[in-house]
Amino acid sequence: MxxxxxxxxxxxxxxxxPYWAVFQAxxxxxxxxxxxxxxxxxxxxxxxxxxxxRFGARQVSGMVQPADVMVADLMHWVIxxxxxxxxxxxxxxxxxxxxTMADSVLSRGISRYQYFLGKLHARLSxxxxxxxxxxxxxxxxxxFLLHSDALTIDGSLVAIGTVAAVLVIxxxxxxxxxxxxxxxVVSIAVVWLSLYGIGFVLSLLPANVPSPDRALAKxxxxxxxxxxxxxxxxxxxxxxxxxFVIALVGMILFSRRDV
Numbered sequence: 001m002x003x004x005x006x007x008x009x010x011x012x013x014x015x016x017x018p019y020w021a022v023f024q025a026x027x028x029x030x031x032x033x034x035x036x037x038x039x040x041x042x043x044x045x046x047x048x049x050x051x052x053x054r055f056g057a058r059q060v061s062g063m064v065q066p067a068d069v070m071v072a073d074l075m076h077w078v079i080x081x082x083x084x085x086x087x088x089x090x091x092x093x094x095x096x097x098x099x100t101m102a103d104s105v106l107s108r109g110i111s112r113y114q115y116f117l118g119k120l121h122a123r124l125s126x127x128x129x130x131x132x133x134x135x136x137x138x139x140x141x142x143x144f145l146l147h148s149d150a151l152t153i154d155g156s157l158v159a160i161g162t163v164a165a166v167l168v169i170x171x172x173x174x175x176x177x178x179x180x181x182x183x184x185v186v187s188i189a190v191v192w193l194s195l196y197g198i199g200f201v202l203s204l205l206p207a208n209v210p211s212p213d214r215a216l217a218k219x220x221x222x223x224x225x226x227x228x229x230x231x232x233x234x235x236x237x238x239x240x241x242x243x244f245v246i247a248l249v250g251m252i253l254f255s256r257r258d259v
Contacts, residue, residue, distance in 0.1 A: 018110040022118025030089065030126055039085040043134055046081070047074050051138070071151065072219035074138040075163050078131060079216060083170060086127060087191050090174025092184035093119045094254070112255045120175045120247060127171055128164055135160050152225035158232050159222045165239035166212045170195065172243040176250025180257065198242075210235035 030036055050070070094116070139156055174191050181187040202211040215235050221227060 019114040019118045022110065022115050023122045026093070026119050026122035027126055030123060033089070035085060035089050036126070039082055039089065040130060042085075043078065043082055043130075044137070046077060047134055047138055050074065069220050071135075071138045071156075071223055072159075075135065075159065075219055076216065078134065079163060079166060086167070086170055087174050087188055087195075089127070090123050090171050091178050091181075091187040091191050093123055093175045094178040095181045095187050096178075096184050113251060116175075116179055116251045116254050119179075120172065123175055124168065124171050128167060131164065131167060132160065135163075151223055155223045155225040155227060158227055158229075159219055161236055162215045162219070162222065162232060165236045166216070168243045169198070169212075169239055169246070172246050172250075176246050179250045179254035210238060212239070 050073070135156075139151060170191075173194055174187070177190050177194070178184070178187045181190065199213060202209075203213055205211060207214075210231050212235070215222075215232070218227070222232075
């Protein structure tokens with residue numbers, strides 16, 4: 001009797017598995033880092049403390065601050081008060097692993113593109129997710145504690161999207177500079193100079209051109225529902241376009257340099 005050849009089962013290889021592994025590892029690592037915990041503690045502590053202070057002032061002395069102004073102040077805190085910690089959190093994403101990267105990661109079949117994208121998307125999802133949680137707390141607190149109907153749903157969504165678009169640029173710039181830098185401190189300095197340079201150039205543009213500083217100044221009006229939909233759309237689209245270009249340049253440079 002002729003022997004029947006054994007059939008070998010086909011193994012399906014998931015091409016996104018290395019990317020997903022980098023994403024999960026970096027997400028957990030960042031989640032347990034002391035920089036992230038300090039940022040969360042300060043942000044949530046300041047937000048809750050500010051809400052309770054305004055609620056107490058309303059109950060005791062009758063001092064009432066419009067909810068839209070209060071929520072806009074909290075969003076400004078996220079941008080101006082904690083942007084330094086966000087930069088520190090992202091500027092060391094790749095360069096802090098220089099020296100061990102080639103042996104522990106890149107030698108195991110993970111392309112540099114997957115490694116870069118895994119790092120970038122992990123930081124984006126964690127920071128933006130934390131920011132969204134803080135905004136929800138601020139909006140719920142402003143509505144129920146201050147009993148204000150000045151906040152609108154569509155205005156709140158546009159305001160959150162506006163600030164999130166600015167944060168996307170900050171995070172992308174931090175990870176991209178980290179990919180081409182050799183030192184975390186140098187990376188932080190370069191990110192700060194780049195953001196200041198971008199902000200200065202945008203401030204010189206005509207008033208009809210969307211820019212982050214003008215959008216942030218209009219946050220109280222946006223929260224009340226008084227906003228230009230075309231302006232908001234162009235700002236978000238422009239921010240995503242700038243972030244895409246920065247990420248593309250950082251990924252290409254990272255793929256061609258020694259680690």
